Amino acid sequence: MIGCVLYQSLLPSLFGAVFLLEAPAGQDVPASPGTAVVNFPEGGELRVFVDYVGRTLGVRFVYGDELKGQTIELRPSPVEIPKDRLLPMLAGLLRVHDLAMVEVSPNVYRIVRAEQSSRSVAAFLPQGHPPDPASLRMVTQVLRVPAAKVETLAQSLGKFTSSAKSELIAVPERGLIIVTDYESRVALMKTILDALDAARPDVTMASVDVGGVDAASLASQVTAVLAEVYKKAAPGETPPTLRGDLLSRAIVVIGSQRQIDEARQLIDRLRPAEAQRTQRVYALTYLSVDRAKALIEKRLFASAITPAAVHLDADAPSNRLFITADPDTHALIDTVLTQEDHPLPQAQRPLRIYRPQNRKAADLLATLSQLLGQG
Structure with missing residues (x-):
């Protein structure tokens, strides 16, 4: 029972302005007794999965608009799992959308919005x-x-x-x-x-705190150095695996204890230089991320700044650049964007209508966009 006591006083209102649904048909019947086949492509509706769980387990779910427009991402699909794992799996998917299920009576669950968002x-x-x-x-x-x-x-x-x-x-x-x-x-x-x-019995892992530096960038540097070291000193041995952890600002090191110790020493040596580099977000107003990226890279090349010294990620949907660099490089980027990220005067952007004769307009637009992005 999930939070039943907390919601007993709310039962009369819970069933107002909601509808009770039987699970829909359309899912494959599980081939093995006691299991269920979960077959939902990426972007499938959460509501459909809720109804499928209800039909499979013989329980009912009551909900209103809480599931409207909510989707799930299941990779890969289909997958056959024991039926007794369906409710925990559904609970996790509901939490993603700040929802929870409350057992309001035997085999009847009400889907509610979580009181405190995660x-x-x-x-x-x-x-x-x-x-x-x-x-x-x-x-x-x-x-x-x-x-x-x-x-x-x-x-x-x-x-x-x-x-x-x-x-x-x-x-x-x-x-x-x-x-x-x-x-x-x-x-x-x-x-x-x-x-x-892996087959090796001595493989373990450790998390190395790197403070406020870009863990992914530092992990890439350490990985590159270790690859060269192992190539020369131990050509038959696989170097440790390093992965920068976004959330904890740490580097996960996977390998033998000796390899972890070696990686930790190298991280400590390279971290002071990396600490000078910070990540900043550049929200563009008029330039596209592709155009801005091309202009920045062109200026960096002209200033003899090596590409390895700058880590640049472009997020087209939000039209933002995520750039990790030292303070001087950030100042240079600020200058570039101050000069370039502004609307053109009306006189510099006259309206003309072009009627292609031999090619489709979409093809010409794609070619022009590519050329402008490289300018």
């Missing part, structure tokens, strides 16, 4: 460090692992869930781990899983 990914970051735009998306990922290792691997991965919104379900009998979390955190777990599932 913390977002941005709450884990130091002030002034914006999240990677892609990291704000929540997904449900099905990870297939050897059945004998499910419990151990699930325990290891559980340390890296991001917040109260996250859900990690172990299904040993099917060799599955089902994770609902931010997309960037799921990617981190997949990297960890690949390394921990």
Whole structure:
């Protein structure tokens, strides 16, 4: 029973202005007794999954507009799981949307809005460090692992869930781990899983705090150095795996204890130089991110600043640039955008109508956009 006592006094109002739905048809009948086939492509409606769980388990869900427009991301699909994991899986998907289910009577659940929204990914970051735009998306990922290792691997991965919104379900009998979390955190777990599932028995992992520096950039630098070291000193040995952790501002190191110690020493040596670099968000008003990126790279090249010294990510939907660089480079970028990110005078942007004779207008627009972006 989920929070039943807290909601007893609300029962009369809970059933007002809502509708009770039987689960819809359309899902495949599970091939194995006691299991359910969950087959929802990316972008499927959460409401459809709720109704499917209700039909499969013989329970009813009551809801109003709470599920309107809500979608889920399940990767990969379809997947066959035991029926007794469906409710925990649904609870995790509801938390993604700040919803919860309350058992208001036997086998009847009311879907309600959570009283307190879970913390977002941005709450884990130091002030002034914006999240990677892609990291704000929540997904449900099905990870297939050897059945004998499910419990151990699930325990290891559980340390890296991001917040109260996250859900990690172990299904040993099917060799599955089902994770609902931010997309960037799921990617981190997949990297960890690949390394921990290696044949070597001495593989372990550690999290190295790097303070306020760009963990992903520092991890890339350390990885590059270690690759060269191992190539020369130990050509037959695989170097440790490093992954910058967005939420905790740490680097996850996966390998033997000796390799972890080596990586930790190298991180400590490179961190002071990296600490001079900070990440800033540049919100563009008139320039597109592609055009702004081209102008910035052109100015950096003219100023003899190496590309490796600047980490630049473009987020086209929000028309923002995420740039990690030292203070002097940021000052140069500020100058470029101050000069370029403004509306053109009317005299410099006259309206003309062009009627293509031999090519489609869409093809010409694509070519012009590409040329302007490289200018």
